[in-house]
Amino acid sequence: MLLIARFTFKEVIRRRLFLAVLLLSIFMLGGFALLFNYAVDHTRVPAGIDPQLYSSALGIFAIVPIIWLAYLLSSFMTIIMAAGMISGEVEAGTFVVMVPKPLRRYEIVFGKWLCHNLILGTYTALLFFGFTAIIYWRTGYWPEQALNAVGMLELGVLVLLALMTLSSALMPTTVNGAIALVLFISAQIVNVILYIVQIIAPDKVQTFRDISIVINLVMPTDALWHGSSYYLTPTTALNVLQQFSMRSPFVGTEPAPLAMIIWAVIYCVVLPMGAAWFFQRRDL
Amino acid sequence: MPQESPAVEVENLRKEFLAEGLSSPLMNRGATGRTSGVALQNLKVYHQLVAVDDVSFVMHRGEAFGFLGPNGAGKSTIVKIITGLVKPTSGTVRVLGRPVDDLEMRRKVGYLPELPNFHRWLRTREFLEFHGRLYGLHGATLAKRCAEVLVLVGLEGREQQKLGAFSKGMLQRIGLAQALLNRPELIILDEPVSGLDPVGQSDMRNILLRLKAEGTSVFLNSHQLVDVEMICDRVAIINRGKLLKIGPPQSLFDEPLTVELHVDRVSDELLRHLGSLSLAVRQVEDKPSHLLVEVQNEEQAADIAAGVHDCGARLYMMIPHGRSLEDLFLRTIGALRHDQ
Numbered sequence: 001m002l003l004i005a006r007f008t009f010k011e012v013i014r015r016r017l018f019l020a021v022l023l024l025s026i027f028m029l030g031g032f033a034l035l036f037n038y039a040v041d042h043t044r045v046p047a048g049i050d051p052q053l054y055s056s057a058l059g060i061f062a063i064v065p066i067i068w069l070a071y072l073l074s075s076f077m078t079i080i081m082a083a084g085m086i087s088g089e090v091e092a093g094t095f096v097v098m099v100p101k102p103l104r105r106y107e108i109v110f111g112k113w114l115c116h117n118l119i120l121g122t123y124t125a126l127l128f129f130g131f132t133a134i135i136y137w138r139t140g141y142w143p144e145q146a147l148n149a150v151g152m153l154e155l156g157v158l159v160l161l162a163l164m165t166l167s168s169a170l171m172p173t174t175v176n177g178a179i180a181l182v183l184f185i186s187a188q189i190v191n192v193i194l195y196i197v198q199i200i201a202p203d204k205v206q207t208f209r210d211i212s213i214v215i216n217l218v219m220p221t222d223a224l225w226h227g228s229s230y231y232l233t234p235t236t237a238l239n240v241l242q243q244f245s246m247r248s249p250f251v252g253t254e255p256a257p258l259a260m261i262i263w264a265v266i267y268c269v270v271l272p273m274g275a276a277w278f279f280q281r282r283d284l
Numbered sequence: 285m286p287q288e289s290p291a292v293e294v295e296n297l298r299k300e301f302l303a304e305g306l307s308s309p310l311m312n313r314g315a316t317g318r319t320s321g322v323a324l325q326n327l328k329v330y331h332q333l334v335a336v337d338d339v340s341f342v343m344h345r346g347e348a349f350g351f352l353g354p355n356g357a358g359k360s361t362i363v364k365i366i367t368g369l370v371k372p373t374s375g376t377v378r379v380l381g382r383p384v385d386d387l388e389m390r391r392k393v394g395y396l397p398e399l400p401n402f403h404r405w406l407r408t409r410e411f412l413e414f415h416g417r418l419y420g421l422h423g424a425t426l427a428k429r430c431a432e433v434l435v436l437v438g439l440e441g442r443e444q445q446k447l448g449a450f451s452k453g454m455l456q457r458i459g460l461a462q463a464l465l466n467r468p469e470l471i472i473l474d475e476p477v478s479g480l481d482p483v484g485q486s487d488m489r490n491i492l493l494r495l496k497a498e499g500t501s502v503f504l505n506s507h508q509l510v511d512v513e514m515i516c517d518r519v520a521i522i523n524r525g526k527l528l529k530i531g532p533p534q535s536l537f538d539e540p541l542t543v544e545l546h547v548d549r550v551s552d553e554l555l556r557h558l559g560s561l562s563l564a565v566r567q568v569e570d571k572p573s574h575l576l577v578e579v580q581n582e583e584q585a586a587d588i589a590a591g592v593h594d595c596g597a598r599l600y601m602m603i604p605h606g607r608s609l610e611d612l613f614l615r616t617i618g619a620l621r622h623d624q
Contacts, residue, residue: 003417014405093401097462100367101418102390283301283370 004103004111005118012081012119021077022123029130033137036062040138052140059141063132063232064251070127071153071225075184078120078157082164083177085112086279091173095284106276113165113272117158124157125150145231152228152256155264156221160184162271163219169275169282187222188249190215195249220264227256289381291470291501292343292366297375299361299525303333335361336372337525343518345380345469348492348502350516350533352509352613358525359505360398363474366503367395380470391419394463398474398505400455404448408439411447412461419466433461438487452479460491470501477508489514513609521616528616533609540564540578543585546601547573547592554595561591576605 012018040058045051086109089095099105128150136142143149160180167176190212197208216223230238230252241253336358343349353359364370366377368384382389402411412430421429434440437457450458456479463471473492477485485508492515496502506512512519513533520530529536540563547554550573558565558577562584568574579585585604592599 003414007414010410011403011405093397094403096369096397097395097400097402097415097459098418099369100390100393100395101415102387102420103418104387281371284364 001107001111001114004108005115008112008115009119012115018081018119018123021080025073025123025127025130029127029134032066032131033134036134037138055139056141059135059139060234060237062139063135063141063143064229066131066135067128067149067153067228067232068225068250070124070131071156071228074120074124074127074153074157075160075221077123078116078160078164079177079180079184081120082116082161082168083180084168084173085116085165086168086275087171087173087176088168090284099284105280109165109169109272109276109279113161113275116161116165120157120161121154124153128153143232144234148255149228149231152224152231155261155268156224156228158268159220159224159264162268166271166275166278169279183219184221187215187219191222191226192249216260217263220260220267223256223260224264226252227260228252230255288345289378290342291345291347291380292341292349292503293376293378293381294342294362294366295340295376297336297339297362297365297377298334298373299336299358299365299370300332300334300373303331334525336365339375339522339525339527341520341527341530343501343503345501346499347517348496348504348515350512350519351503351505351522352507352512352519352609353522354617357523359522360474362522363472363503363505367393367472391466392469394466394468394471396456396459396463396471396473396476399452399478400459402447402455402458404446404450406447407444408434408447408458409443411458412465415462416465421465429465429467433464436464436491437461453481453484456480456488457484460488464495468500470503471495472503472505474505475507476504477506477511485511509610509613519609521613523617533612536609536612540580541582541585542605543577543579543588544568544601544603544605545575545577545588545592545599546603547575548598548600549573550575551595551597554592554597557591557595558588561587 040055043054043058045054084091089098095108098108128146132142132146163183164176164180167179170176171179190208194205194208194212197204229250233241233251238253241248241251339358339362351359351362361370365372366379366384368390377384379386380389380392406414409430412433413426416426416430430443431440434443437460439454439457439461442454447455447458456476460473460476463473476492477488480488489511492502492504492511496515502515504512504516516533518530518532519536521528521536550567555565555575558575561579563578563580565575565577568576577588579588582604585602589599589602
């Protein structure tokens with residue numbers, strides 16, 4: 001399994017897709033640092049407000065949308081990188097030489113899954129801490145529960161990767177990528193719709209909440225993002241948000257329920273196991 | 285001493301694939317005998333395509349076994365079942381006396397697939413090292429073996445070249461190299477000479493003959509009948525998923541051997557005498573001193589030579605007309621098509 005993981009890592013590096021995205025992400029971080037620095041320098045602090053407090057408020061205001069972008073970026077990266085994890089090799093015919101060797105098929109699945117986990121996990125952490133560090137540098141705001149926040153983001157990436165692993169063992173690359181993308185976006189959209197329904201038809205909210213729960217069970221990424229955003233926001237700001245009884249489509253005012261976290265963990269374990277089970281039985 | 289298990293043992297093997305297609309009268313009748321299922325008129329239906337139909341055979345250790353059949357005969361499916369790439373619908377396969385998913389057995393088997401596709405971003409050396417590690421080779425043993433197989437397939441000096449820059453023939457050679465890394469007891473080759481130029485084909489033939497001489501069991505699935513005839517001790521002919529014939533090439537020939545004689549003169553006595561020694565004798569048109577004699581086997585041919593001398597004639601030349609595996613193959617497949 002470790003041999004396959006090492007081989008997959010080498011492949012990811014050699015194929016340059018990951019390196020290209022990593023370099024672009026570093027440029028993006030650099031660009032954000034410059035722009036944010038410029039914006040903070042040119043912000044006029046209203047009279048009578050403590051500049052340090054104002055600066056912290058800017059940090060609080062910036063961190064959720066910026067980390068949301070990091071979450072989108074790492075999620076898309078997961079979809080792009082993992083869409084062909086198994087199916088790509090099946091389609092290319094490269095497994096025909098590997099599979100008859102003295103190794104179990106599940107070692108191939110778990111080896112590839114492990115490598116993608118490490119790469120995408122590291123990438124997500126780099127993005128999270130990169131953006132958070134830039135915000136801290138200019139505003140002095142550092143989320144008290146940053147580790148919890150990044151933990152939720154990482155769990156979201158693992159969830160998406162687990163789904164990609166299973167569907168990659170079952171379906172062609174393009175179908176796999178399309179399904180993951182649609183489910184991922186659906187999980188976002190359903191929360192936006194729920195937000196709108198809260199405003200225009202409050203009596204129908206429960207129905208949409210039920211739909212949202214089903215979607216979140218199928219694709220828990222958005223629920224985990226809401227959990228992450230809760231940990232990014234300081235208690236005082238959460239108290240303000242909680243005064244609005246409506247659920248925001250982008251920011252969580254409560255931590256992710258324990259049941260959802262347990263479900264996500266089960267999801268991360270069971271789906272790759274299902275992928276190994278199916279791959280063990282499929283004809284190549 | 286316990287009897288050594290066969291290299292490959294296939295028993296009542298059957299493989300059905302779920303195939304998508306439109307319903308057709310042919311399918312309804314089941315005229316080919318290869319499909320089963322319910323057809324609905326003008327609707328897309330899924331039916332079972334029988335790729336391998338109750339095939340049984342044994343390949344002995346140390347022998348070179350040829351597998352022949354036209355395209356779509358089911359040869360590659362059987363090879364894929366033997367190598368564990370495809371699961372059979374029913375039947376059993378044992379390789380070196382063990383089930384196909386046995387890892388210890390797999391350490392002793394090399395496999396070169398048809399038109400192999402490798403990770404083209406790898407360099408030659410990396411490719412061999414990766415596959416060597418999959419076989420459980422490490423360190424100096426692996427490095428030594430990589431160098432050896434590269435020499436064996438004629439790719440020495442190309443260790444740092446990327447596989448993406450390789451020609452079709454070179455890919456075939458590196459494919460053979462990876463199959464030989466573990467010094468296999470059994471090597472399975474699916475169309476090994478496709479993509480090779482004449483020199484490459486000759487090299488491949490020589491490598492296979494050398495492996496056979498060293499005691500390696502060679503399972504050769506090939507369209508190159510000349511190679512199969514030259515290398516293989518036994519051949520199996522398969523068509524439409526069924527095994528039609530199996531045995532040493534010579535034993536499969538059911539037509540007589542024709543020998544052409546060039547003598548100084550043809551007398552009635554000579555014709556009578558040769559007629560009594562053979563199955564049939566006739567003179568070649570426009571060549572009065574040439575005779576075509578049909579005999580059952582090579583031993584009878586020797587009697588014919590002696591018979592010429594017994595009649596006082598001089599034998600200038602004796603030319604056996606070839607009974608090639610190609611003729612046999614084409615006749616077997618042709619007869620089947622005719623019957624259908």
